[in-house]
Amino acid sequence: MTTKPGPSQPRMTRRGTERKAQILQVATEKFLANGFDGVSVDDIVLTVGGSKTNVYSYFGNKEGLFRAVIESLCELFLRNFKKVNLSGKDARTGLTLLGTTLLKSLMLDKHIAFQRLVLAESGRFPGLGQTWFDDGPQQSRLRIAGFIAQCQQTGELRNADPMLSATLFHDMLVFNPTHLSTIGRPPSTQAVNRHARQVVDLFIKGMALE
Numbered sequence: 001m002t003t004k005p006g007p008s009q010p011r012m013t014r015r016g017t018e019r020k021a022q023i024l025q026v027a028t029e030k031f032l033a034n035g036f037d038g039v040s041v042d043d044i045v046l047t048v049g050g051s052k053t054n055v056y057s058y059f060g061n062k063e064g065l066f067r068a069v070i071e072s073l074c075e076l077f078l079r080n081f082k083k084v085n086l087s088g089k090d091a092r093t094g095l096t097l098l099g100t101t102l103l104k105s106l107m108l109d110k111h112i113a114f115q116r117l118v119l120a121e122s123g124r125f126p127g128l129g130q131t132w133f134d135d136g137p138q139q140s141r142l143r144i145a146g147f148i149a150q151c152q153q154t155g156e157l158r159n160a161d162p163m164l165s166a167t168l169f170h171d172m173l174v175f176n177p178t179h180l181s182t183i184g185r186p187p188s189t190q191a192v193n194r195h196a197r198q199v200v201d202l203f204i205k206g207m208a209l210e
Helices: 014-034 041-048 052-059 062-082 091-106 109-121 126-135 137-153 162-182 189-206
Strands: none
Touching: 014 041, 014 052, 014 062, 014 109, 041 052, 041 062, 052 062, 062 091, 062 109, 062 126, 062 137, 091 137, 091 162, 091 189, 109 126, 109 162, 126 137, 137 162, 162 189
């Protein structure tokens, strides 16, 4: 997905910053509800007020605004996950905290709508899928990999490639619950928490010192 350069960026006054955030918020709601084709810049301006010049000034064009929405949502869904305090946590406790916190965010209706949107539009905009991967799943895996490496240094887990181990853990954790939700069969909160505990248990056993 290429973004045409827009006019020179306006000076970001407080009012300008607030207007940009408002445009992004409205665009997010409309893209999630209606997809890329179902939303026009005119639709967004009609809700926000002002003129299309504001959208073009801040985001370049509709495609640039769409990419900004994807990046913003990736950051939103990982915000609590990145704040998990792992200080002093053993492997089981830390991985359980990371797993349950991540799933709590990914099972939100808003995230499932977001995932459907990315899947629907990534074929048309190849760069979109890469943006989602880099700012979403890859960031989760990197955080998990860092904690796994820490547990390897303390002797709790056996030595293995931390990133590969994190990828396997992440994908075991995330795929089934989010896949079921995407096709309209969301598991219960109890089932999700049980799934997280089972994944951690399986992973810990597989990574135990030999």
